[in-house]
Amino acid sequence: MTKQATAQKSNVAEISAGKPKRIEEHIIEVVSDSGEGAQKCGQTFGTVSGKMGNGVWTVEIIPAEIQPPARSKEGASGVRIRLGHKYVTNMGDEADLVVALNEQVLYNRIENRAFREGTVVLLENKWAEDPQPQIREDYAKAVADFKERGLIIHELPLEKECLKIVKNARKGKNMFVLGMLCRIYSRDTQRALDEIAKAFARKGEAVIKPNHDLFKAGYQYAVDNLEYHYEVLPEKEGVQKPTIVTNGNTAIGLGVLASGMDCLAMYPITPATSASHYLADVFHQTGGFMHQAEDEIAAAAYAVGSSFSGKTAVTITSGPGMALKTEILGLAVMCEVPLVVVNVQRGGPSTGQPTKIEQGDLLSALYSMPGDAPKIIMAPATISECFHFVVTARKLAEAFRTPVIILTDANLATGVQPYDRPEPQAEWLASPIDQSEWDKNVPAYEWDEETGISPRPIPGQKGGEYVLTGLAHTKRSKVAYDSMSNQIGCNMRSRKMAAVAATLQKPKIHGDDEGDILVVSWGSTLGAVEEAVDRMRADGHKVSNVHLRFLHPFEKDLKEIFSKFKKVMTVELNYSDEPDMPLINDSTRRYAQLATILRNQFVMDIDCWSIVQAAPLQPGVICKAVLGRLEKLN
Amino acid sequence: MFGLKADWSLDVQDRYFTIEDYEGAQPRWCTGCGDHGVLTAVQKVCREAQLSPEKIVNVSGIGCSSRLPHYMKTYGFHGLHGRALPFASGIKARRPDLDVWVSTGDGDCFSIGGCHWIHALRYNVDMTVLVFDNAIYGLTKKQTSPTSPPDLKTNTHPTGAFLPAMNPLTITLGVTNVSFVAQVVDWNPLLVYETIKKAHAHRGTSFVRIIQRCPVFVEDVHKEMSSDPSQILLLKHENGIPTNEAVEKIYPNQLVHDPSDWNGAMAIARDTGKVPCGLLYHDPDAPVYDDWSNVGLGMSDEDKLAGVNKALDSFSI
Numbered sequence: 001m002t003k004q005a006t007a008q009k010s011n012v013a014e015i016s017a018g019k020p021k022r023i024e025e026h027i028i029e030v031v032s033d034s035g036e037g038a039q040k041c042g043q044t045f046g047t048v049s050g051k052m053g054n055g056v057w058t059v060e061i062i063p064a065e066i067q068p069p070a071r072s073k074e075g076a077s078g079v080r081i082r083l084g085h086k087y088v089t090n091m092g093d094e095a096d097l098v099v100a101l102n103e104q105v106l107y108n109r110i111e112n113r114a115f116r117e118g119t120v121v122l123l124e125n126k127w128a129e130d131p132q133p134q135i136r137e138d139y140a141k142a143v144a145d146f147k148e149r150g151l152i153i154h155e156l157p158l159e160k161e162c163l164k165i166v167k168n169a170r171k172g173k174n175m176f177v178l179g180m181l182c183r184i185y186s187r188d189t190q191r192a193l194d195e196i197a198k199a200f201a202r203k204g205e206a207v208i209k210p211n212h213d214l215f216k217a218g219y220q221y222a223v224d225n226l227e228y229h230y231e232v233l234p235e236k237e238g239v240q241k242p243t244i245v246t247n248g249n250t251a252i253g254l255g256v257l258a259s260g261m262d263c264l265a266m267y268p269i270t271p272a273t274s275a276s277h278y279l280a281d282v283f284h285q286t287g288g289f290m291h292q293a294e295d296e297i298a299a300a301a302y303a304v305g306s307s308f309s310g311k312t313a314v315t316i317t318s319g320p321g322m323a324l325k326t327e328i329l330g331l332a333v334m335c336e337v338p339l340v341v342v343n344v345q346r347g348g349p350s351t352g353q354p355t356k357i358e359q360g361d362l363l364s365a366l367y368s369m370p371g372d373a374p375k376i377i378m379a380p381a382t383i384s385e386c387f388h389f390v391v392t393a394r395k396l397a398e399a400f401r402t403p404v405i406i407l408t409d410a411n412l413a414t415g416v417q418p419y420d421r422p423e424p425q426a427e428w429l430a431s432p433i434d435q436s437e438w439d440k441n442v443p444a445y446e447w448d449e450e451t452g453i454s455p456r457p458i459p460g461q462k463g464g465e466y467v468l469t470g471l472a473h474t475k476r477s478k479v480a481y482d483s484m485s486n487q488i489g490c491n492m493r494s495r496k497m498a499a500v501a502a503t504l505q506k507p508k509i510h511g512d513d514e515g516d517i518l519v520v521s522w523g524s525t526l527g528a529v530e531e532a533v534d535r536m537r538a539d540g541h542k543v544s545n546v547h548l549r550f551l552h553p554f555e556k557d558l559k560e561i562f563s564k565f566k567k568v569m570t571v572e573l574n575y576s577d578e579p580d581m582p583l584i585n586d587s588t589r590r591y592a593q594l595a596t597i598l599r600n601q602f603v604m605d606i607d608c609w610s611i612v613q614a615a616p617l618q619p620g621v622i623c624k625a626v627l628g629r630l631e632k633l634n
Numbered sequence: 635m636f637g638l639k640a641d642w643s644l645d646v647q648d649r650y651f652t653i654e655d656y657e658g659a660q661p662r663w664c665t666g667c668g669d670h671g672v673l674t675a676v677q678k679v680c681r682e683a684q685l686s687p688e689k690i691v692n693v694s695g696i697g698c699s700s701r702l703p704h705y706m707k708t709y710g711f712h713g714l715h716g717r718a719l720p721f722a723s724g725i726k727a728r729r730p731d732l733d734v735w736v737s738t739g740d741g742d743c744f745s746i747g748g749c750h751w752i753h754a755l756r757y758n759v760d761m762t763v764l765v766f767d768n769a770i771y772g773l774t775k776k777q778t779s780p781t782s783p784p785d786l787k788t789n790t791h792p793t794g795a796f797l798p799a800m801n802p803l804t805i806t807l808g809v810t811n812v813s814f815v816a817q818v819v820d821w822n823p824l825l826v827y828e829t830i831k832k833a834h835a836h837r838g839t840s841f842v843r844i845i846q847r848c849p850v851f852v853e854d855v856h857k858e859m860s861s862d863p864s865q866i867l868l869l870k871h872e873n874g875i876p877t878n879e880a881v882e883k884i885y886p887n888q889l890v891h892d893p894s895d896w897n898g899a900m901a902i903a904r905d906t907g908k909v910p911c912g913l914l915y916h917d918p919d920a921p922v923y924d925d926w927s928n929v930g931l932g933m934s935d936e937d938k939l940a941g942v943n944k945a946l947d948s949f950s951i
Contacts, residue, residue, distance in 0.1 A: 047951060050951050051951045239951055242950065243950065243951050244946055244949035244950050244951065245949055245951050246949045250949070254942070254945055254946060254949075257938075257941065257942045257945055258942045260938065262728060262930065262931075263724070263727055263728055265724065282941075282945050283930075284929065284930055285940075285941030285942070285944055285945055286930075286933065286937075286938040286941040286942060287929075287930030287931065287932075287933030287937070287938060287941075288930060289727065289728065289926070289927050289928075289929060289930060291723075291724075291727065291927065293720065293753075294720075294749055294750065294752075294753035295749055297717065297720070298717070298720035298749070298750055298753070299720075301713070301714075301717045301720035301721045301724060301750075302720050302721075302723055302724035302727065303724060304721060304724060305693075305711070305720065305721040305722060305723065305724025305725040305726075305727070306724040306725065306727045306728055307724075308711060308721075308724075308725060309691065309724075309725040309726075309728070309729045309732060310728050310729055311728070313724070327714055327717075328714065328717070331713060331714055418951060421946055421950060422946065424939055424942040424943060424946070426935050426939060429935055429938055429939070457709075459688065459689070459691050459709040459725070459729065459732055460688055460689055460729070460731065460732065461688060462686070462688040463688070464688070464709075465687055465688055465707060465708055465709050465710075466709065466710070467658070467692075467703045467704050467706075467709070467710030467711070467712055468710065468711045468712065468713075469704070469710075469712040470712065470713060470714055471712070478659070478704075479704065
């Protein structure tokens with residue numbers, strides 16, 4: 001069958017007469033130049049769908065520049081919404097339907113494997129009549145190319161339709177598109193109108209009215225002109241229990257509020273900063289203070305200083321910021337200062353790809369400090385976990401008198417999803433600092449030999465006076481000039497990690513607990529990996545998944561879990577050599593980061609598959625990779 | 635021992651602190667090092683003000699002078715090279731009740747900590763910053779520092795330092811929101827004491843550059859200056875550092891300078907012919923960062939939970 005014929009077929013099949021076609025799920029994208037409101041359109045669509053009880057995963061498509069050139073591949077800005085009958089855990093594979101406000105931005109998505117043959121594209125057609133011949137030519141060329149690629153193109157007069165209602169279509173086309181999408185997917189229009197009113201509440205009726213009109217016009221346009229009409233019924237109608245919708249960075253911010261931490265020190269860096277933006281807005285509601293420091297080092301130092309003299313503080317950053325904070329974190333480990341560090345990972349090395357996802361900072365989190373500097377490393381897998389892990393991290397930091405690093409990534413940072421509303425508890429909040437008299441006989445580091453844990457004197461406690469020092473020190477925090485003090489200090493700090501491990505549970509296995517391949521994953525890839533595993537299992541493959549939340553120390557019984565599978569492999573978003581690359585053999589192959597530490601820890605031949613292609617993993621891509629390994633196994 | 639409080643009630647304190655209450659480990663600085671005298675002055679100022687040792691935090695970076703916290707019997711934070719100021723700012727962020735002191739050196743503050751130096755002056759956190767400037771890296775054994783004079787032979791510039799020495803006073807005075815700038819020489823104990831006392835009494839970042847001798851590595855750098863009092867320019871004013879007749883007799887070159895006069899301070903700082911001693915600049919009304927960083931302290935758990943719930947509710951669907 002030719003591409004053209006495939007397109008024809010799917011076109012015919014999806015024409016509906018009046019009654020919407022019921023579907024299980026769809027992936028929708030809205031793409032435009034930045035500033036055209038595609039994100040607001042998509043987020044509103046997501047919220048309406050969430051309120052209807054549908055599964056939703058929304059992910060922003062963000063250009064690297066603030067004002068990228070118009071009509072350019074690099075300038076693609078927008079949003080992807082995966083809308084499902086059931087709960088949705090990831091962004092899925094290729095899109096089913098795309099609305100594009102110009103044709104050039106679609107090339108960005110094509111490059112990101114966002115489309116397949118048969119993906120429907122609703123394309124703004126004003127470029128066909130642009131006064132500039134070059135634009136007309138580019139447009140015609142691209143449309144022909146898209147058709148050749150098997151995309152189903154519908155050229156729509158979006159601009160013209162909007163101009164019937166507003167003078168500046170650029171400032172309202174998004175609501176017209178929202179109307180179209182709400183018709184196509186049978187969304188609750190009243191909810192949508194309410195959301196629009198809410199979004200423009202501050203600007204008043206004069207702004208709400210034309211946006212409502214645009215929405216209604218878009219809706220009617222779709223009724224009159226588009227053959228696509230679907231129904232994605234929610235598993236259960238409406239919101240069943242208290243639910244909130246946020247992205248991962250906001251969830252981090254909410255977690256900070258709920259943890260009772262009251263000092264955040266930060267320096268602007270993408271993609272972490274929006275978490276700090278959020279806290280800058282609301283931190284006063286829980287009595288907190290956000291310090292914007294002069295650099296990343298100072299931000300970490302300010303947080304460590306604040307922790308030293310009071311409650312555990314937090315600093316939020318991304319890869320290059322982590323690199324700068326290294327020496328401060330080393331001091332926090334050495335001096336046992338509780339601290340929460342959030343690293344919203346982005347593409348590396350160096351400045352890398354600031355707005356793109358990667359899981360490339362695991363090894364540097366573990367090993368970048370001079371000497372032996374063990375600390376707790378956690379990785380939330382969902383947006384909800386971004387919230388809860390901050391609360392847990394604060395408690396661990398204080399209980400074990402240590403820094404805790406939380407590794408999230410750009411996918412969690414900008415992904416938006418409904419999740420159970422946390423019910424904040426008083427015991428989540430940090431206790432007031434102890435200012436009672438300290439027993440003079442108890443040294444500043446009264447290490448428990450079994451656990452390495454020691455109580456912490458806080459300035460203001462009479463009798464607890466000590467001088468914290470980054471030099472090797474005795475348990476009284478005196479500069480050590482002898483040979484054993486350093487050994488003892490290292491023993492104790494390392495022992496704490498074993499003590500943390502003793503409190504952790506065995507992770508759950510997704511799938512059978514024995515089989516051919518066990519996929520080990522961490523961080524934001526959870527939803528995509530589980531979905532891939534489900535698909536492979538449905539096809540009869542003996543594949544399971546275990547997803548790690550603690551990367552240092554590890555959760556319990558991993559070796560026992562691993563030993564039940566013929567092959568164990570990690571799937572990650574960081575660099576590794578594939579075995580068939582030139583010059584790669586057993587002694588030259590470099591493994592993905594989790595694989596590297598698992599191989600080291602468990603002395604097992606753990607394989608890996610990983611890519612660094614600036615995009616979240618798609619379930620289909622994971623299936624292909626794992627099935628490739630499976631083929632070689634049998 | 636006791637004193638009158640603002641409301642005229644008699645405040646009877648059950649603790650009286652002596653110098654010994656502020657004395658930590660035996661100092662390990664070299665014989666003849668200027669740091670000894672500064673430490674003594676700090677301890678005297680603490681006693682004079684009857685500061686509770688547990689409420690004091692001595693913060694430092696890395697270098698000879700940064701060992702000072704170990705020699706005080708208070709809380710201390712002997713952190714990382716160059717980072718004393720951001721650590722100290724963080725310590726003070728949520729603890730207005732603590733008395734924060736910083737000991738740093740010319741390498742620690744002006745070189746590796748240069749960025750923090752400038753920004754700390756601008757934040758104007760309430761703390762007393764003492765820069766022990768001996769014009770050399772001592773602990774790492776004689777490398778050129780930013781304030782090393784040109785042609786000084788060091789282990790990193792064996793044929794002599796290339797560049798003119800940095801002038802920390804003009805840089806400090808040039809920072810927006812700077813609020814207290816003083817300079818003193820370590821070999822006049824009374825001036826050191828009075829300068830540190832005045833600095834400690836100021837609310838905001840008090841910056842004191844202490845020109846300090848290192849007899850082991852650069853004996854010659856300060857020899858002339860310390861043996862010839864005419865090289866010193868003593869700054870006098872009723873709002874400046876208090877002097878007495880004995881001090882005024884030693885230093886023949888004197889200048890009446892109003893510390894609120896920034897232009898005058900800059901002119902004094904720029905004239906490298908003489909070494910000014912005294913209070914160059916003082917603005918008691920400069921905004922203090924603590925007034926922002928302390929907001930929200932003491933909020934009840936109930937109010938915090940209400941704040942979290944309000945935040946969560948704004949994302950409810």
